[in-house]
Every structure is written in C-alpha cells, then in structure tokens.
Amino acid sequence: MAAGGTGGKTYSFKVVLLGEGCVGKTSLVLRYCENKFNDKHITTLQASFLTKKLNITGKRVNLAIWDTAGQERFHALGPIYYRDSNGAVLVYDITDEDSFQKVKNWVKELRKMLGNDICLCIVGNKIDLDKDRHVSVEDAESYAESVGAKHYHTSAKLNKGIEELFLDLCKRMMETAQAEERLKGNGASQSASSRRGVQIVDDEPQATPAGGCCSSG
C-alpha cells in the first residue's frame, strides 16, 4: 500500500526493526548505516531512526529504518510502528531461545495484520558467540521458510552478513512494489482515479499546456 514507486525511479521504503530488548537491533542498524560498533566516538545523536540511500540495478532506493522499543511492556504498541511498512527485520539472539520465541510471535502478528504485503527477514544475530548457540540453524531456517520469510545470520560485532541482509531485503521490496504497480494497472491515473471525491477544479484544459504557454509568452 505504501508503494514506494511514487518518485518514478526512486523508491522509498520503510523497514521496521522488531525484536526483544538485548538482541542487538540497534548495533545492527548502527553497523549498517554508520559502520560502527560499540564505538565511543559515535557522532549520531540517536540510533532509532536511520536512513540509507542505495542504488540497486540503476534504481534509487531510500531506505528508512525504524527501530522499535523492544521491552515487553511496549509490545502492544507494535501495530502503530509497523503500519504502512514495506519490510520488517525480526532480530533474535542465537544464544537466547526466548528471543527466537518472540520472533515467532511477531511473525504471526505481522502476517495476520499485514498479510503478504510485507517482506519479512528473520535475523539470528551474534554469530560471533556461536559456542553458546541455543537456537539451531536448521530449526531457524526451516521455520523461516514455513512462514515465507528469509533467514540470515549476522554479527554486528564482526560486521558479517548485514550488507547482504539489507540488500536482499531491498530487492525483494522492489519486486513487491513493482508487482503492486502492475496490479494497479499501468499509467499515472492509478491511485487518483480509484479514490473518490476528487477535488481538482480544472477550468483550463491541462496543467502542462498552461505551463507551456506561460513560458513561451
């Protein structure tokens, strides 16, 4: 619905980061956007809203990454955050079984509320702590496949797998947006004409010719 295709060739996507408190959502996004980890010299004031500009196969993409509060007491506020988002990154800690359980809950909720409009990524973070792993790779990957999500392994500390994660996600979101555009029917008339109560008063033929005669005269 929040089709990013409005800018012709520029896509704007909204991606929400969901996951329990200490799974490393913030580290992940700081690593991606600022390439920093636990840095004492982080210049950004905040790590809750970050943007990234990408160029994928000649198309410009503006990515807006929304961090969410992971505490349990804020769980009920989820729908306010993920409304209108094109993608969701669901992060868990591979050393913490509980955090994977939370991800499953989020997936259920997102699919129920947004259907298949949203691209889901399930991310097992902290693979540098593989010796303490409590969530098995097979379990996680088979679960992701069963709900139509992609699974990734990342480490914000070692900067592993993060670029791939977001690049993949962007490509998938672009595909979804393009499919949506095709569905809507091609042409500029798409969104406007389908809505009711169009209010444009048009006593001169068209905007473009009017502009043309202005500049020539």
Place this chain on the structure above:
Amino acid sequence: MMSQRRGIHLDQSELLCKKGCGFYGNTGWQGLCSKCWREENQREKQKQIQEDWALAERLQKEEEEAYASRNQKAQTQPTITPFGKFEERKTKEKSSKVNTVTKFFTPSSKTPPKKDSPFDAHSSQSPSSSTSRHSSVDSDHATREFIDFLKPLKSGREIFKQCRAFTESMVYKRDMAADELSECVQDFYQNLSDRLLTQFKGSSDHVEGVMDEVEKYMMTRLYKEVFCPETTDDEKKDLAIQKRIRALHWVTIEMLCVPVEEEIAEVSDSVVKAITDVIEMDSKRVPKEKLSCITRCSKHIFNAIKISKKEAASADDFLPTLIYIVLKANPPRLQSNIQYITRFSNPSRLMTGEDGYYFTNLCCAVAFIEKLDGQSLNLSSEEFELYMSGQASPNWPQSSGASSGSPGSAAVTQVHKGLDLLTGLGERQERVMEKARQLESDLIDWTDEVEQKVQSVLESFPPETQTPAAPTASGTTLSAASAIDSDNVENEHLPPPLQPQVFAG
C-alpha cells in the same frame, strides 16, 4: 422634537428628496429619491471597488519591486556571455509571470465587483463568524507568501488557482465528518502531486517542496474549520487524556526505566526544552510545523539520553523518555493535534520521513499512557490502584517498601531532611529573637534602675554636698579637706577633725 409632531403634522419639504431634485425621498434610502439614491449608492460602490483596486495595485507593486531587486541580484552575478541569452529569457519569463500574478488580483469585469474580487475572497469568503481578525491576517500573510513562492514556477498560477478553489470549497463542507474532510484533502494532495510529477518530469524533491507550500497555504486558511471540528469527539478525548495524565502525576523516572539522569544540569536543561517544545506544538497551525515541534522535542530527548548514557540513543531508551516527557508536559489538546496531523499532513512525510518516525513515537506514547496499568510500571495492581486513587504516593516514606531502595526515594528523604533542618533553624531563630527581645527589655529595665538609684542618691544627698574632683592621694585629701573647712564658717565651732591613725599589726 420632530417625532412628537410627526403623527399630526409633517412638513412637505421634509418628505422631499434631500438632493432637492423635487421628487419625494424615502427614509430607507437615507432621505433620497430613488434616482438620487442609485447615483449615490453607485458612487459608494465605485469607491469601494477603487479601494480594492488600489490595494491590489499596491501589492502588485511590492511584488514587482521584489522582482526588480531579485533581478538585480541575478544580473550582478553572472556576466559571462554564454549565459546572456539564458538570462534574458529568464527575465522575460519572470516579467510574464508578473502578468500572470497580476491576474490574480485584478477583479474580473464579468463578475459582480467587491464580493468576487479574488483579493477580498481571502478574508471574507469564510462565512464562519468566528473567524477573528487575527486569523484572517494570518491567512492573508500565508496567501502572500504562497504567491511569492509560486511566482518563479512555470505553473504557479495554475497551482494557486486550484488550491484557492479547493480551499474555498472546503469551507462549505464543514458539516462533513472529519474523516471525509481528511480524505478530500488527501485526494487533493495526491492529485496535485501526481500532476506536478508529470510536469517536473519526476523530480520528486521539487514536487515535495511545492507540496510543502501548498500544505502550508491551505492548512493556515482551513485551520479554524478543520482543527478539532465539532463533528468529532476530539475535544472529549483531549479532556480525557489530560485528566489521565494528571492522575498519573506520581509516576517516577524509575518506574518507566528512563535512562536519564536529571541531576546533570545539561540533562535537566534538555528535559525542560523537550517539554517546552511538545507544549509549543499546539500553537502552530500547519501540520508540518507541528511535526517539527515534535522533532525538536525528540532531539532534546536524544541529547539528554546521550549525555546520561554516553552512547547513541536507541528506541529502547527513547520511547520511555518520550512517555516521561509527555507525562511531565501534559501538552494541551494532545489528541486534537495528533488527529489533525494524521488527517491533514502530507502522507509521504508521515510514512517514511524522520518527522513521521517521531510522530509515530508520540502516538505510541499516548497509546501507552492511555492503557497504562500496574504491570507496565512494574507495580502490583493494588499499589497502582492506591496511587491512582491518591490514597498513597510512592513519594511518601511510609508507603510500602517498593520504592525505599531506589535513588528517587533517597532524594525524597534528602528533601525531608532538608525540611527538618529548616524547621529546626526556624525554631532556633525564634529562640534567638526571643532572647534578644528579653535582653532589650532587660537593658531598658537596667537603665531605669540606674536612673532611679541615681535619683534616690541625689535626693538623699542634697546638691550642696557636691564635692569637687575626687581626691586621688591621701596627702591632697588632707589639704583639700582643710580648704573646704576654711570656707565653712560654721565648722569653726566644731572640734578638730579626727586624724587617721595607723594601727600596728
């Protein structure tokens, strides 16, 4: 004087037209006959029209001056030859634009004057009597700015026309449900930006710039009609949340796990600024300006968190702090403002922009405050009920031990200690004052006493016995005594004075 006679006798001359044309006049026409009245009336109308024209002309002149100065600026800069032609074309374009804009202010001859002169329309169009002078000044100002902004655009005139027509049509839809109004406005935004996109050939930044101005112009003029409209229960919700926040006055920083240390001066400064900004939101008219208040508030919060935690703030830190700020600020008409922004802001801004993120967080904060219960503050439901009903407060030392260990209660005990100390000091001062007063009265008594004694001594020893300077040595005493005695005639009959004798041992 006239009215007394009116019923009985009326002089014929009084009935005649005041212009003296010989026809009868009419009080409804200010004592003129129909013909003279029409002439007079026409003249007045003409005057009104001329005034309108003068105003429009003055405005136009101002604009042209602005153009001239801008042109001068442009001309002083590039003097390289290849640009010469381009410059010329640009100037030509601009002057043609002046013409276009002029048309906005020229009353068209077909339509009846006054009412439809577009300039007048800005202020008098809205039929609502509540439109105060101030707001119409505001919207005139917005109109002027909008026109200034649109002038350099190719289709500026077109855009202005559509926006004005739409704004005027909106005024008549006041009875519509707020959601429908919102849909109308959103449709208009959508249509206009789609058109602009084809026109600017996909330069979305440019379109956004224009849409910002469109929103500013339209919402400044429609604010009165569409902010907290009577058809909604926004006002009721405002009061509800206000009451709710007031009832939650006891919530502490620790209960919300806010990572902010207010003891640091810079942090508390940021907190105060954040509170000010979120309150200021209500005073703005344009959704975009309201949003930037929220953004500023958020930036201050991030600053406070960064100083306290010495790392970039994450959403885990930000949301609780924002909730705390909202609880402290209790911003006026919070729900109305949120609804207004949701309904009438440019949707792209709310969906992906930074402003949108902070706005979403504010919505979350409000939703959290509305649904807040003991569990979400790590309190038992009994405690929560007690605090809500005001029967207990976490700040009272006698309340259950839940808060005894927290640094907040330490601060409270410190305050109590300070208060005790103050009362102790007060008592001591009181005592000092009392003693001082007593001392004063003692002194007065003492002087009185001394005086009395002196008096009594004076009475018992009459002034005749007054002696000259007191003798210091025994030798002089002798001679002095003899000198006194020599003066005293009566004393001659007395026996010689006793000589001092030295006793041995």
